[in-house]
Amino acid sequence: MGNTLAPEQTRISLVQPADGLVYKWARSRTKRMPLGLAYIAAALEPMAGTIKVVDAALHDLAVNETIERALSIDPHIIGITCTTPLYNQAVEIIAGLRALSPGTAVVIGGPHVSALPEASLETSGADFICMGEGEETIQRIVKCVMENGDPAEIPSILYDWRGQRGATRTYRRRVSEKRDASVPPIDLNRTPVPARHLFEYPLYTDGARDVTGAQTMAMYSHGCPGKCAFCGAADTIVRFRDIDNVLAELEALQNNLGITNVFVTDDTYTSNRKRVLKLSKGIIEWGIKLNFSVQLRLVQLDEEVCDAMYESGVRYVGPGIEPGNADIIKPIGKGRRESKDHMRAKIRLLQNYD
Ligand code: B12
Numbered sequence: 001m002g003n004t005l006a007p008e009q010t011r012i013s014l015v016q017p018a019d020g021l022v023y024k025w026a027r028s029r030t031k032r033m034p035l036g037l038a039y040i041a042a043a044l045e046p047m048a049g050t051i052k053v054v055d056a057a058l059h060d061l062a063v064n065e066t067i068e069r070a071l072s073i074d075p076h077i078i079g080i081t082c083t084t085p086l087y088n089q090a091v092e093i094i095a096g097l098r099a100l101s102p103g104t105a106v107v108i109g110g111p112h113v114s115a116l117p118e119a120s121l122e123t124s125g126a127d128f129i130c131m132g133e134g135e136e137t138i139q140r141i142v143k144c145v146m147e148n149g150d151p152a153e154i155p156s157i158l159y160d161w162r163g164q165r166g167a168t169r170t171y172r173r174r175v176s177e178k179r180d181a182s183v184p185p186i187d188l189n190r191t192p193v194p195a196r197h198l199f200e201y202p203l204y205t206d207g208a209r210d211v212t213g214a215q216t217m218a219m220y221s222h223g224c225p226g227k228c229a230f231c232g233a234a235d236t237i238v239r240f241r242d243i244d245n246v247l248a249e250l251e252a253l254q255n256n257l258g259i260t261n262v263f264v265t266d267d268t269y270t271s272n273r274k275r276v277l278k279l280s281k282g283i284i285e286w287g288i289k290l291n292f293s294v295q296l297r298l299v300q301l302d303e304e305v306c307d308a309m310y311e312s313g314v315r316y317v318g319p320g321i322e323p324g325n326a327d328i329i330k331p332i333g334k335g336r337r338e339s340k341d342h343m344r345a346k347i348r349l350l351q352n353y354d
């Protein structure tokens with residue numbers, strides 16, 4: 001790979017594998033935009049002349065077809081996103097890419113490899129494993145690959161590239177993680193909004209939630225203050241984007257993309273009561289008329305919060321319904337007030353809002 005190419009000559013393919021298994025039944029009704037990959041695409045736009053997105057899950061592509069499409073631009077770099085159900089197919093894709101285009105650098109990111117970085121380096125065949133938020137990291141990796149740089153200087157990666165192998169310090173994500181052992185988290189207000197225009201955005205929808213028409217994903221915050229023992233989001237540092245920053249993104253997607261439905265990916269939309277009230281008011285004041293799906297915790301609901309959410313356009317809520325067995329609720333780290341009766345009462349409250 002040459003080291004004299006200008007950014008406009010750089011070609012990058014971004015891939016979401018298909019799972020072929022877990023979500024097959026749901027895929028006929030529900031196709032969601034991989035938001036993490038859209039953030040990565042936005043970070044790469046200023047550094048690459050050509051970015052091709054191949055969403056195998058959207059089109060139910062077989063491995064060989066995914067590889068063919070990814071290689072159609074003769075890419076210098078291929079970035080792959082994956083959760084755990086997508087990992088096996090990601091590995092098959094990488095094996096195929098290696099055989100057909102050995103010079104192309106392969107980067108893999110997303111929740112699975114972030115949770116199991118060492119195992120992923122061993123088993124995926126990728127050159128770079130990106131741990132956690134990848135916006136800054138991918139820019140550094142592209143520069144490193146194109147200019148034959150030193151991967152040891154890139155934060156939050158594991159690498160096995162051109163005979164060099166190693167791991168660098170991760171972005172700080174957990175409250176328990178020591179500051180001096182990690183890199184400060186990225187600034188969510190300075191991260192470019194997802195490059196939805198590079199995706200076939202009108203095709204994504206959410207039939208499972210009775211959403212008609214196109215739906216996109218949006219992220220307003222990272223982390224959750226919850227301490228649930230089973231959850232990957234527990235113990236994370238909670239970071240919010242400024243409300244105006246969020247509203248500007250919503251306004252733009254309403255006006256420019258003509259999308260009417262938004263799935264908010266925040267782990268707990270209601271974790272900060274004051275903010276939900278302020279955000280809801282802002283949505284109304286800015287004249288944003290979108291249909292929102294959010295995920296929340298029942299213990300954080302009351303009438304004022306429900307009124308505000310409903311008025312701002314929230315029409316689907318995904319509450320974490322916890323076990324009805326008190327012997328289980330407490331040990332898994334749920335709050336003092338959470339019980340079967342409490343959850344029933346909150347669901348009744350939600351029923352008032354249709
Ligand atoms: C929305 C959502 C869904 C949606 C849509 C999934 C989709 N395709 O986007 C639905 C409801 C379908 C879903 C299903 C499932 N989900 Co889900 N979901 C989420 C949720 C709430 C938001 C995802 C999101 O958009 N995040 C925001 C983006 C910006 O973050 P991100 O994707 O992590 O991307 C960043 C980094 O990971 C990295 N990155 C990502 N890709 C790449 C690629 C490259 C090349 C690089 C360099 C970096 C990089 O950079 C990105 C930007 O910072 C997350 C929790 C969360 N808050 O993230 C859980 C989460 C992803 N889901 C999870 C799980 C377990 C599932 C299911 C397995 C549930 C089940 N048992 O069936 C299925 C799997 C579906 C599948 N086929 O992958 C786990 C994943 C754990 C894991 N080991 O993979 C998460 C993390 C929740 C948790 N805390 O446990 N999910």
Ligand code: SF4
Nearest residue numbers: 224226228231234267
């Ligand atoms: S409240 Fe939900 S997202 Fe937060 S730690 Fe508990 S299960 Fe995870």
